[in-house]
Amino acid sequence: MLQYIVKRLIYAVPVALAVSVICFSLVQIAPGDPLAVVLPADASQEIIDQTKARYGLDKPLVTQYFLWLGNALTGDFGISIATGRSVSAEIASAIGYSLGLAIFATLIALVVGLTFGLVAGYNIGKPIDKIASAVAISGVSVPSYWLGVVLVVIFSVHLGWLPAMGAGINEDAGLSERLSFMVLPSIALAAMPAGIVTRSVRALVADVLTKEFVNALRAKGLSEFQIFIHVTRNAAPTALTVIGVQLGYLMAGSILVETVFSWPGTGLLLNNAILTRDIPVLQGTTLVLALVFVLLNLVVDITQPLLDPRIKRT
Amino acid sequence: MNDMTANTATPGGTPKLSVRELSKRFHVSGGGLMGGEARYVHAVSDVNFNLDKGTTIGIVGESGCGKSTTARLIMHLINPDSGKISLDGDPVGADPASLKKFRRDVQMVFQDSSASLNPRLTIEQSIMFGATIHGTPKAEARKRSHYLLNRVGLDPARFAGRYPHELSGGQRQRVNIARALAVQPKVVIFDEAVSALDKSVEAQVLNLLNELREEFELSYIFISHDLHVVRYISDTVMVMYLGQVVEYGPVEDVYNTPQHPYTKALLSSMLSVDPDDRTDAAPIQGDPPSPLDLPSGCCFSPRCSHVADICRSLSPRITGTRTRQVACHLVDPAAGHPECAT
């Protein structure tokens, strides 16, 4: 087991390095001269060379990469072209919002997905399974950004129950008011993972129920409720694994939903960076989000065999 | 073509298929980046035999003894570590062209009749495939496939356009035999080819194989764990244990007067209706040792009821005449060092 963890940790290092290479190359594939935004159009060759030297752009690409990586490792992702603030400061003030939204959405997805999945899996083929499965596949198929708009139309425009955008970050906002801003974006974000969890749990429960040991438990005279507990315990690790991976997707995938709701997280930061062609912010944010994703996958891979002793990893 | 006798080996004549010192070990673990001692399974070591035209050699042994690996090594489906294989005197495997020709001359029928037919091809397409690979025109290959279907007892009008899942196991195995014969081979390897069939179907297929051998002047390598079947169809038999040949000889000689304790034990486990047929050897004790962790000396020594000291320290070489060989210290003291003889 320990060997597996060490192996998995060692394997994460080259993956993280490769991720950094891809993020570094984002600047290389971006059209246009990266200095064009810093320098005036009529700058002399001498000034251009000086600036190039200052940013290390006169060095070979490989050297540039290691310089950039060294800076990134110490938390220095450069300066935002749009705001003039450091990229790390921009990310730091945004990532909390994205994390909060992702966790909230994950909880919704877990509760809804487990409930629907258990109900459907217990009633395979019955009308209630058909309904739950239809809801699940709709959740998987719905574009989150459109669902966000629809939710705003219903709950903000028509019913006026919940705020349509922003995060309610003024000073005197109470907790419940702050939470009210979170509800709609979280639901929009949770639809797809909830659908995925429902489908996985449904399949798993249906599978467990056909196993011999369930008949054995029934034969031993256990009540249906006790069997239900048993089945749930078998389904939980799968649900947690799916949800762990989904949390990473939500952290990074919330760009569209954050745009709909003007939610001040990393997604909106990315969106603004794209609109203003603020490549350092794009690069830094992508790197941080990708590394969070790598880390979450690592955690899932390591905890999975701990949660579920049936999975033997070597 | 009625000159077929049990041993057609004419002195000085080239045997059809000759296998010399065929060996293969598989890397199991260690020795890579993670360090550790490299571990190997010796799947097959030092297999030698000749197969003459129109004859059958049976290979018997428990599962995992290297029978199937031997077949796959001969076909070069797995690359041997060492060994020389030649067909009609031509060495095989030196260049891709010789391998392609060899694979036309030697064909194989597998145990799982269902898995060895592509489910998306019709019976006819499956049989035609090999021939078209070797340049036979489509129309001719189709004609031949219908002829062969007829020959293996399946009406082409009913079966040529069907898919494998519509056929019974016995019918599929007939298709596999027709498929193997479609490229006009000289040697056919049967790897447990009748083992999955019902007894009555098995008997029919075995009869068919005997007829086909005569009609097409084929040589067979017949691999089976079923000693009755091997006795019925083979001229020569080779007994394998943990990747090594322990006894080799004409089938009636080996069955009537087995010399290796393992062969004796194997034959004693064979149910016989004839009390005179029963051997007096003790049954085999325990399971075969792990191929990962072979015992020192004779690999049968931990299970052998006649084990002597030398058996535990020295691995016996296979010795004997050209047609009758055994690897046992007790049978031939010369198998080990002469001075160790008891």
Next chain:
Amino acid sequence: MTMISETQNKVQPEAQVHVSRGYWQTVWRNLRRDPVAAVCMIVLALIFAGAIFAPLLTRYDPAVGSIVSRLKPVGTEGHILGTDEQGRDMLTRLLYGGRMSLLMGTVPVLLALVIGGSLGTIAGYFGGRLNTVIMRAADVLFAFPSVLLAVAIAGALGAGVGNALVALTIVLIPPLLRVTESAATQVRALDYVEAAQASGAGSLTIIRVHVLGNMLGPVLVYSTSLLSVAIIMAAGLSFIGLGAKPPTAEWGLMLNTLRTAIYSQPLVTILPGLFIFLVSLSFNLLSDGLRSAMDVS
């Protein structure tokens, strides 16, 4: 056992040979008989036909509006689905928008299928070190959440349909690579592939005749569900300003520009997204239907 003698071996005329229904014919029959899958295929056929024949179905120009008829509600005479914030006919824009959205959703899947599928088949069939190299490279792209990678690449390259297609294709390659690799690895281990090798066939012939046909099932099921993902991602890129540029009609872009009308014409606002949802849902349901239609012996 009936043995047929040599003289009887005259082969019957071809016409009498019984030919069974092939696997794909059976799958197609099952699929048509599945009501959900049948409805999905009809919906998709209608939406694709609407996009392809858009000029024949409407008399309006998708790029030209009139200021006097801005943001008309659904059901307005002459504008059955209303008009957008520039007074352009919504039905026309939705039909033409389908052209761009469906193109941006399907082309990357096809490209990724060709590239990822070839690499995956090679990796799976040949195995060994080649497999390790290809699959490790795919792992690196897998280390990114797909939406993030698509946004980052398209964001760095800049807005434009071509750039969006490149970004989406890159993102879709690794999952298709994995699926084809595992399918090829499974098929490769089967006896009939070994039997084909034993008859002396070359690798390319074996892949063509024996491997591809037996991989097609799972790959097709997966690609169909991936079309659903790609449609959502492609429209999503246009939604955040990458991909299609105004005044092009594209569902994601239309959803974005109509957001200003969310209070005045909410129903019109949600129409473009409804089409994305319909297409995505149909592909997902079709993928499920295909999976069960293939569940034959």
